[in-house]
Amino acid sequence: MKKIVKIAASALLSVGVLVGCGSTSALKDGTYNGEAQGHNGPIKVTVTVAEGKVSDITVDEHAETEGIWEKAEEAVIPAIVGKTSADDAETVSGATVSSTGIKDAVNKALESAK
Known part of the structure; x- marks a missing residue:
């Protein structure tokens, strides 16, 4: 009985690992x-x-100080390039607030790329 439980637990763990690996999805290439x-x-x-992945980010408009x-801008944008989200x-x-605004704007743009 203990052996069956170990096998079942091992199988569930394997499925969890495989599902977790598949969760990082590539974005559709384009401009958003x-x-x-x-x-x-x-x-x-x-x-x-x-x-x-994000290859470039251009700020088109802002009213920040x-x-x-x-x-x-100098810290957040380079940290996002090469990734699939700004999280x-x-x-x-x-x-x-400016940093969060950049991240949120990028993530909103990437919603269209999913």
């Missing part, structure tokens, strides 16, 4: 637009996807 709220207004981005915006990019201290 997204918009999210920043500190002082909307942040609009154009995101390019190539080979299933100079000096603070650049800190967020893991860290926000910048002192530019949290």
Whole structure:
């Protein structure tokens, strides 16, 4: 009986690992637009996807404060390029709302690429 339980548990674990491995899905290649709220207004981005991952992000419009915006832009955008979402990019201290706005705008653009 113990052997059957071990085999069943092992089989369930294997299925869980296989399902988990399949959860990272590539994005459809193309160019997508997204918009999210920043500190002082909307942040609009154009995101390019190539080979299933973000290859480029262009900020089309923002109304963020100079000096603070650049800190967020210089840290967050490179952290997203090469990924399939902006979720893991860290926000910048002192530019949290701008950082989050960039991440949210990129993720909204990527919704169309799924």
